[in-house]
Amino acid sequence: MKIGIYGYGNLGKGVELAIRQNPDMELFGIFTRRNPKTVKTLTGAPVYAAEEAEDYAGEIDAMIICGGSASDLPEMTPMLAQHFNVVDSFDTHAKVPEHFANVDRAAFTHAHTAIISAGWDPGLFSLARLYMNIVLPDGKDYTFWGRGVSQGHSDAIRRIPGVKDARQYTVPVPEALERVRRGENPELTTRQKHTRECYVVAEEGADKALIEKQIKEMPNYFADYDVTVNFITEEEMKRDHMELPHGGQVIRCGSTGDGEHKHVMEFSLKLDSNPEFTASVLVACARAVVRMNGREIFGCKTLFDVPPADLAFMDADVMRKKLL
Amino acid sequence: MKIGIYGYGNLGKGVELAIRQNPDMELFGIFTRRNPKTVKTLTGAPVYAAEEAEDYAGEIDAMIICGGSASDLPEMTPMLAQHFNVVDSFDTHAKVPEHFANVDRAAFTHAHTAIISAGWDPGLFSLARLYMNIVLPDGKDYTFWGRGVSQGHSDAIRRIPGVKDARQYTVPVPEALERVRRGENPELTTRQKHTRECYVVAEEGADKALIEKQIKEMPNYFADYDVTVNFITEEEMKRDHMELPHGGQVIRCGSTGDGEHKHVMEFSLKLDSNPEFTASVLVACARAVVRMNGREIFGCKTLFDVPPADLAFMDADVMRKKLL
Numbered sequence: 001m002k003i004g005i006y007g008y009g010n011l012g013k014g015v016e017l018a019i020r021q022n023p024d025m026e027l028f029g030i031f032t033r034r035n036p037k038t039v040k041t042l043t044g045a046p047v048y049a050a051e052e053a054e055d056y057a058g059e060i061d062a063m064i065i066c067g068g069s070a071s072d073l074p075e076m077t078p079m080l081a082q083h084f085n086v087v088d089s090f091d092t093h094a095k096v097p098e099h100f101a102n103v104d105r106a107a108f109t110h111a112h113t114a115i116i117s118a119g120w121d122p123g124l125f126s127l128a129r130l131y132m133n134i135v136l137p138d139g140k141d142y143t144f145w146g147r148g149v150s151q152g153h154s155d156a157i158r159r160i161p162g163v164k165d166a167r168q169y170t171v172p173v174p175e176a177l178e179r180v181r182r183g184e185n186p187e188l189t190t191r192q193k194h195t196r197e198c199y200v201v202a203e204e205g206a207d208k209a210l211i212e213k214q215i216k217e218m219p220n221y222f223a224d225y226d227v228t229v230n231f232i233t234e235e236e237m238k239r240d241h242m243e244l245p246h247g248g249q250v251i252r253c254g255s256t257g258d259g260e261h262k263h264v265m266e267f268s269l270k271l272d273s274n275p276e277f278t279a280s281v282l283v284a285c286a287r288a289v290v291r292m293n294g295r296e297i298f299g300c301k302t303l304f305d306v307p308p309a310d311l312a313f314m315d316a317d318v319m320r321k322k323l324l
Numbered sequence: 325m326k327i328g329i330y331g332y333g334n335l336g337k338g339v340e341l342a343i344r345q346n347p348d349m350e351l352f353g354i355f356t357r358r359n360p361k362t363v364k365t366l367t368g369a370p371v372y373a374a375e376e377a378e379d380y381a382g383e384i385d386a387m388i389i390c391g392g393s394a395s396d397l398p399e400m401t402p403m404l405a406q407h408f409n410v411v412d413s414f415d416t417h418a419k420v421p422e423h424f425a426n427v428d429r430a431a432f433t434h435a436h437t438a439i440i441s442a443g444w445d446p447g448l449f450s451l452a453r454l455y456m457n458i459v460l461p462d463g464k465d466y467t468f469w470g471r472g473v474s475q476g477h478s479d480a481i482r483r484i485p486g487v488k489d490a491r492q493y494t495v496p497v498p499e500a501l502e503r504v505r506r507g508e509n510p511e512l513t514t515r516q517k518h519t520r521e522c523y524v525v526a527e528e529g530a531d532k533a534l535i536e537k538q539i540k541e542m543p544n545y546f547a548d549y550d551v552t553v554n555f556i557t558e559e560e561m562k563r564d565h566m567e568l569p570h571g572g573q574v575i576r577c578g579s580t581g582d583g584e585h586k587h588v589m590e591f592s593l594k595l596d597s598n599p600e601f602t603a604s605v606l607v608a609c610a611r612a613v614v615r616m617n618g619r620e621i622f623g624c625k626t627l628f629d630v631p632p633a634d635l636a637f638m639d640a641d642v643m644r645k646k647l648l
Contacts, residue, residue, distance in 0.1 A: 022461060
């Protein structure tokens with residue numbers, strides 16, 4: 001199957017590399033809003049102008065849309081779903097119903113298939129929560145993120161005057177994690193679940209105490225957390241903080257029988273590269289939209305609606321033999 | 325939906341209790357090969373003779389078959405799939421292709437839907453292996469079981485002359501688990517992955533040294549493992565070893581990009597009651613066979629073929645809102 005990539009940042013590059021790991025797939029090309037001539041791809045894949053994408057509708061089996069959730073995907077995914085089977089990683093939780101409805105309308109009207117909100121959270125973590133809720137209806141689940149780089153929080157720090165560069169790590173509180181794993185089902189505040197570690201390069205002469213205060217008091221992003229701020233040099237930033245690791249845990253504890261038997265289920269990820277791992281999930285979803293479209297299952301879906309076998313390159317009998 | 329239970333051992337009792345946790349389900353009754361009059365159920369559910377099951381075909385939406393994999397299920401599941409949508413927990417790995425084919429033929433011919441090999445392994449662990457293989461095609465996965473009671477190994481010890489009762493715990497080797505979690509992708513022998521802990525009540529005057537030797541040298545079951553044998557009293561057995569806990573881990577480490585980024589995925593279970601947890605999975609699968617049958621998806625399936633949403637009681641929009 002032929003795959004298009006729409007948007008060429010970290011995620012798009014991850015998709016480009018992930019396609020090489022899937023022998024049934026071929027990268028048709030990359031669509032960018034920049035001048036295509038100025039974009040050099042990692043694998044030498046051809047680059048096209050984003051606005052010409054629909055001209056290639058007949059040649060692409062699925063388009064993986066690698067834009068941001070804030071302003072790109074709400075426009076791009078419904079627009080592209082008119083011309084292609086599409087996959088995106090939309091992660092603005094509160095706006096999922098609206099995005100789902102918009103993509104569903106566009107895809108359904110044009111007999112296309114879409115999967116939105118793919119990746120690891122939303123994505124594999126959502127699946128973990130769903131399977132866990134199915135099997136243990138009486139229980140409570142928890143999601144912890146990290147240790148990993150939050151790009152949104154890093155960007156928020158960078159917007160503070162006097163900050164040259166910044167990297168923010170989200171870190172689960174080990175004691176909270178242990179209590180959940182022991183099946184205590186504790187009530188945990190935001191502060192009790194995660195801490196935030198900031199590494200900041202200040203501009204020369206900047207007031208570091210003021211920067212630290214502004215970070216720690218920033219509403220939504222930092223005010224509800226225990227925050228540590230470390231000022232480092234530009235060299236240290238380049239040496240120690242250029243990767244984008246992430247990960248986390250979904251844990252559910254529930255009971256069966258007359259409530260006397262407790263069960264703890266856990267799904268965890270430890271990722272060297274958040275964008276490359278997310279890209280791997282998107283690529284598997286591209287396979288699924290093509291297959292489901294072939295079975296005339298149209299409209300917008302999430303991973304909840306996808307038979308796991310549709311995501312896999314492997315044949316069904318091999319799958320049963322090797323993995324069941 | 326109305327559910328029947330075919331077979332009333334530990335697993336059947338677990339299903340009986342699990343149905344109460346699922347508000348869209350009702351227990352029609354229990355089918356037993358014993359004299360129905362002699363069977364007292366945990367919840368007061370009615371009991372019927374197994375051989376009369378097909379008389380109730382029109383009144384039962386799905387039959388959950390709670391027999392053993394060695395001799396019961398290969399007969400029962402294809403036979404009952406002629407009359408019902410069915411679910412089983414068949415776990416004889418080498419015979420899955422044959423069982424699948426037999427159940428598929430029976431179910432398909434009679435426009436029924438079947439899910440075989442449901443539970444946690446095979447079942448949720450299989451799903452974990454599949455999703456992990458999908459997302460990280462270049463990698464290696466490991467399954468560890470325990471700490472938990474292996475009923476097959478406990479039975480094997482009980483067959484030794486002079487043994488009155490026995491319980492065998494399968495225990496993962498902590499160092500092996502740690503190496504896998506660190507992403508080392510080690511080659512591990514059977515002995516390096518698990519140890520086996522046995523608790524044995526000997527008959528009066530029995531030769532304990534001989535019993536220990538016979539356990540440790542038993543081919544397939546124990547010879548390839550480091551085994552400890554503890555002789556205990558009947559009272560200790562009753563006090564400390566009456567529960568059936570189990571669990572384990574599926575771990576996959578794989579790489580993306582140019583192989584420079586490693587990722588570790590892990591799914592783990594810690595279960596107070598193996599049969600009750602397995603039963604909870606079977607009950608969710610009963611929901612799925614009824615729904616898939618309603619969409620005219622006939623024949624034999626495994627969890628690989630089931631859209632996760634079909635297993636869930638929750639509505640699709642609530643699911644997206646709460647779990648995505």
